[in-house]
Amino acid sequence: EALESSSTTGPRESNLPAPVTSFIGRAVDLSALVSSIESSRFITLIGPGGIGKTRLAFEAGRVMRGRFDDGVFAVDLRNRSNSLDVARAFAEVFGVQEDSRKPILESLGEALCERSMLIIVDTCEHVIDAAGSVVEALLDAAPRLRVVTTSREALNREGETLFHVLPLAVPGATRRGSGQDQVLSAAAVQLFIERALQKRRGLDLGAENVRLIGILCTQLDGIPLAIELAAARSNAMTVRQMLDRMVDRFALLTVGGTPGRQRTLRAVIDWSYQLLTDTERRLFSQMSVFEGGCTLEAIRSVCLLPEGSTEDPLDVVAALVDKSLATLEEREGGARYRMLDTIREYAGEKLMESKEEPVIRRRFFDWVCKEADITQVSFAQSRDQKVLLDRCDSESDNFLAALRWAITKGCDVTAGMLLAAKLCLYWDMRARSLEGIALLTEAETAAAAMGPTPELAAAIFAVGFLYSGIGNDQKGLEQYERSLSVAREVGDWDAISRALTGRSEALLFLGRSDEAEAGFLECLDIRRQQSICREIDIVILEFYLGLVYFERAAYEEARSRIQATLEIARRLNDEWRCALTLANLGELALRLHDAGEAAARFRESSVVADRIGFAKIAAHARIGLGLATGLDGYVEYGQELVAEGLEAAHEGGYLQSVSFGLRALAILAAERQYGRRVVFLTAAAEALGARFGVRTTKEERAYYAQFIDRFNAESDDGAAEAARKGSTLPLEEIVAVAMNPERDGSSVQ
Numbered sequence: 001e002a003l004e005s006s007s008t009t010g011p012r013e014s015n016l017p018a019p020v021t022s023f024i025g026r027a028v029d030l031s032a033l034v035s036s037i038e039s040s041r042f043i044t045l046i047g048p049g050g051i052g053k054t055r056l057a058f059e060a061g062r063v064m065r066g067r068f069d070d071g072v073f074a075v076d077l078r079n080r081s082n083s084l085d086v087a088r089a090f091a092e093v094f095g096v097q098e099d100s101r102k103p104i105l106e107s108l109g110e111a112l113c114e115r116s117m118l119i120i121v122d123t124c125e126h127v128i129d130a131a132g133s134v135v136e137a138l139l140d141a142a143p144r145l146r147v148v149t150t151s152r153e154a155l156n157r158e159g160e161t162l163f164h165v166l167p168l169a170v171p172g173a174t175r176r177g178s179g180q181d182q183v184l185s186a187a188a189v190q191l192f193i194e195r196a197l198q199k200r201r202g203l204d205l206g207a208e209n210v211r212l213i214g215i216l217c218t219q220l221d222g223i224p225l226a227i228e229l230a231a232a233r234s235n236a237m238t239v240r241q242m243l244d245r246m247v248d249r250f251a252l253l254t255v256g257g258t259p260g261r262q263r264t265l266r267a268v269i270d271w272s273y274q275l276l277t278d279t280e281r282r283l284f285s286q287m288s289v290f291e292g293g294c295t296l297e298a299i300r301s302v303c304l305l306p307e308g309s310t311e312d313p314l315d316v317v318a319a320l321v322d323k324s325l326a327t328l329e330e331r332e333g334g335a336r337y338r339m340l341d342t343i344r345e346y347a348g349e350k351l352m353e354s355k356e357e358p359v360i361r362r363r364f365f366d367w368v369c370k371e372a373d374i375t376q377v378s379f380a381q382s383r384d385q386k387v388l389l390d391r392c393d394s395e396s397d398n399f400l401a402a403l404r405w406a407i408t409k410g411c412d413v414t415a416g417m418l419l420a421a422k423l424c425l426y427w428d429m430r431a432r433s434l435e436g437i438a439l440l441t442e443a444e445t446a447a448a449a450m451g452p453t454p455e456l457a458a459a460i461f462a463v464g465f466l467y468s469g470i471g472n473d474q475k476g477l478e479q480y481e482r483s484l485s486v487a488r489e490v491g492d493w494d495a496i497s498r499a500l501t502g503r504s505e506a507l508l509f510l511g512r513s514d515e516a517e518a519g520f521l522e523c524l525d526i527r528r529q530q531s532i533c534r535e536i537d538i539v540i541l542e543f544y545l546g547l548v549y550f551e552r553a554a555y556e557e558a559r560s561r562i563q564a565t566l567e568i569a570r571r572l573n574d575e576w577r578c579a580l581t582l583a584n585l586g587e588l589a590l591r592l593h594d595a596g597e598a599a600a601r602f603r604e605s606s607v608v609a610d611r612i613g614f615a616k617i618a619a620h621a622r623i624g625l626g627l628a629t630g631l632d633g634y635v636e637y638g639q640e641l642v643a644e645g646l647e648a649a650h651e652g653g654y655l656q657s658v659s660f661g662l663r664a665l666a667i668l669a670a671e672r673q674y675g676r677r678v679v680f681l682t683a684a685a686e687a688l689g690a691r692f693g694v695r696t697t698k699e700e701r702a703y704y705a706q707f708i709d710r711f712n713a714e715s716d717d718g719a720a721e722a723a724r725k726g727s728t729l730p731l732e733e734i735v736a737v738a739m740n741p742e743r744d745g746s747s748v749q
Contacts, residue, residue: 025187050225683726
């Protein structure tokens with residue numbers, strides 16, 4: 001970020017260098033900085049190395065050049081080391097000669113006292129006190145002077161206004177990816193493309209490569225220097241090759257032709273690291289284990305300051321924040337500290353060099369396990385379920401980091417399996433089932449040589465739970481039966497009961513209700529015989545027995561049992577189970593053709609699910625509310641509600657609810673006599689089952705048939721084409737068609 005400038009022999013209108021590249025992505029920041037300079041005499045641009053502080057300051061100087069009678073000047077402190085050196089840097093720029101009869105700072109004050117001028121003082125972090133003293137003295141001597149400094153930490157002088165320079169905007173991260181237009185609108189992507197085109201005019205800007213550029217810029221944290229260094233590689237590497245080499249980003253981001261220490265990203269961070277105290281360096285390296293950021297309490301639990309140190313970790317981490325090597329985020333659940341991934345990777349290298357990594361990683365893993373235990377127990381006891389889910393969201397990346405250490409690196413596979421099993425409910429509720437399945441399967445493979453253990457039974461059960469959660473009950477059944485076998489072999493009655501419950505649920509949704517009922521009752525007997533039967537277990541089994549009657553179309557008996565489950569769940573303040581049972585009662589009311597009751601149940605389910613952040617059930621309940629509303633005569637409004645729920649389900653990856661949404665819209669299209677749309681949507685829902693194993697039970701098929709079978713029996717060419725497109729179009733396009741009540745897929749090529 002430093003300016004390469006030579007000394008001058010006298011005052012000039014400006015010594016700012018002419019820019020050789022365009023200024024991208026900082027229009028809002030530039031406007032804000034200009035306003036700040038107009039209202040404050042002393043501004044410090046603060047941020048980590050490579051973030052673009054100098055370029056932003058210089059652009060502001062160019063914009064404001066005409067507003068200062070005596071010009072805009074830059075003073076580079078990069079190679080200065082003490083107070084006299086700093087003062088001499090100013091003197092060289094303004095042609096002030098040293099006089100043995102007075103201090104140079106006094107001479108500077110006399111030279112500038114009447115000047116209307118903006119001075120940009122660049123790279124102050126290594127001479128904080130000296131730079132602060134000089135700036136303070138000059139501002140006192142020259143009332144029409146304004147100063148902008150760039151630094152990685154504040155100068156901490158009276159009148160200083162801090163202006164934090166943040167990374168460039170990166171493409172918005174969604175579970176299903178970002179559209180091409182959204183990616184291209186991100187400032188970080190625009191910077192990469194413009195700089196890359198300077199190296200290779202034929203840069204591929206097709207949809208797939210633009211997507212990869214968005215991923216690359218996101219992984220580079222939106223840091224302008226990192227993005228420009230990556231773009232400089234475009235003449236010799238594809239974006240895919242760059243992403244493949246991000247495992248060692250510091251080797252990738254090394255390019256000649258940039259100023260001095262900015263030729264490598266590593267050198268930029270090295271500069272900041274060298275300015276830390278020994279204690280700050282130690283905490284900096286240890287904090288690298290927190291991939292998802294951390295609270296102060298987590299730092300106290302995991303990190304180790306030097307033996308005999310009396311420093312408070314709060315003061316040390318605050319120093320890292322002050323020096324732009326960590327950031328402080330204020331959240332509803334409290335403050336969290338975080339490092340940019342680029343800085344955290346550098347800190348991780350330092351941790352490895354220190355030989356402390358095994359100890360710190362183990363302490364980190366133990367802390368994560370403790371967090372998972374607290375969450376699991378509290379959730380089971382219905383304590384502040386929304387708070388717990390939000391807490392899991394905050395720690396999600398830390399959970400994954402701990403699992404990779406334990407499982408992928410083989411450091412503690414048994415404990416890793418148990419940790420993963422504890423997280424399965426969270427993964428299911430947040431639609432991260434496939435991610436959890438992959439980790440658990442990897443753990444099971446790693447543990448294959450260990451033989452049967454309670455941890456293995458728990459891990460296999462968790463895989464079955466996650467498969468069932470996405471509606472693939474056949475795979476869920478296979479895993480539950482394997483878990484049951486292992487649990488019986490090790491004699492773990494709690495695990496046996498749990499596996500029996502899962503197996504019975506899968507059998508139920510596969511249409512084998514008699515076997516399912518027998519399994520649920522066997523599970524209840526085991527729990528009572530082994531004295532491990534809690535009230536919540538009875539709630540769960542009553543609920544499942546209600547579903548058995550539901551599948552048999554014995555709706556009144558099903559409603560009685562599920563209503564009893566709801567009452568107990570409410571008494572236990574188990575909002576997660578309340579939302580689930582309310583949604584099931586809504587579906588029961590639909591079967592009994594009571595649209596008003598169904599709407600009331602789905603509406604309450606949606607409210608409860610939204611309150612605790614249970615997005616999967618919230619989307620499902622919204623769809624049910626829309627269907628009930630449409631069947632109650634308000635078809636247009638009902639379609640809008642279903643579309644809202646379908647969009648949320650698709651965005652979250654809740655395929656079971658996507659299928660429900662498509663069938664609900666098919667029913668409402670049938671109410672409008674829009675036959676081809678009915679055919680298209682029904683075919684699309686069936687295709688979900690074929691492609692992804694999404695369940696549709698025998699009972700559900702019978703319910704849907706009464707509305708749509710007569711349309712699906714149509715045999716004209718239009719209906720056949722609608723069915724073909726519903727069966728073959730990508731899910732993204734199917735949802736886009738479904739969201740518009742006037743489309744039936746016929747216009748899709």
